Amino acid sequence: MSEDSSRQRRGESSGDDNESFHGLFSPTEAERRAGVRGLRIEQEHLTPEQARRRYARRRQVLVSATIVFVIAFVVSASILGPRMGLFEVKDYHGDGNGKNVSITVSQGDSNASVGQRLEQKGVIANSEKFVDVMEDKASNKFIQPGTFELQEHMSSESAMNSLIGSGSAKHYVAISQNQRKDETFDALAKGTGISVDEFKALDNDPGQFGVPDKFTSLEGFLHPGEYRFDADASAKDVVQEMVDKTKKDLKNAGVKGDDRIFHVVTVASILEFEGTPKDYKGVAGAIENRIDNPDGETQGFLQSDATVAYGLGKKTYQISDEQKQDASNGYNTFANKGLPQGPIGSPASNAIKAAAHPEKNDYYYWVTVNLDTGETKFAKTYDEHQKNVDEYDQWCSEHEGKCV
Known part of the structure; x- marks a missing residue:
């Protein structure tokens, strides 16, 4: 019997495919005799x-x-x-997310230092990318010193355009309350780069800015606040902007006429030194009582240390009796009745409103008894006032160096 016929017979006798599959790998009779056992396949169940x-x-x-x-x-x-x-993030896209950011560029700042400042403020994503953009697209242009208003998340190119765009540079200047004109001129000169002498020259002719003739200088009209002047603004442009803000405050307070303007601005300037904002209206009422009643408790004398100090060219709370008796000082309201010869500073909006609309009260005296908190006490008579002054003196003795 042949090997093929033997395999065929084994396959035919199984009767199913599984047996036929195993039969294919089974050894022939001759292979068994030779010791070949074949391939064993087990199916796992x-x-x-x-x-x-x-x-x-x-x-x-x-x-x-x-x-x-x-x-x-x-x-x-x-x-x-x-x-x-x-x-x-290598760069943002677009002109920003709407959140404003002020960036100041100083004289001599490099593109790299400006880029680092922009990245720190969140304006751009990467300072190196900004420098690359500046070198690629603005190689012949420079960022002018000044303060710029940008936004967070600007593309480097958008930030560059804002910084080198025509008229984009600004000069930032902050003028605080209680600041006299000479201090203001110094701050303006430092912030704008314009000579202080140019500002002082303008002070000789306040009328050119629409200031009433009763004012002999710009004192009282150099409105305090934060300013961002155009980089190419002249000294006259700067002063006019400040004067216009004061004139706007007067208009909003309903103050009209040269005499009334002089009165309100002068009183408002005194309020800045004699009280805190919450007491402005009360102090303004007491000032009006003194001026309107020359035969009253104070006989028409304002008796303000702040006005005397202004006339002396000093800033101090300590005024001697001799200084209070010097009538040649046009700002000495101890020796001269009524208002001083002009404002002693440039008042802010709240002081102008209080001077224009003073509180109706019966007080003639006031004194700030705590210079840290600004607590002010009022009195109708001199005896009452003296008790408040004693409280002020006690506070000064406990806080050495504060009452100078």
């Missing part, structure tokens, strides 16, 4: 529960391996990413 458990184990192993891979990737990326600059 699993119950549904065993199959489910095996699938679950394999799935768990796959999930665990995936988690390990993800963690390893994140750790590697967090270490290598910043070094390679993978997550660094």
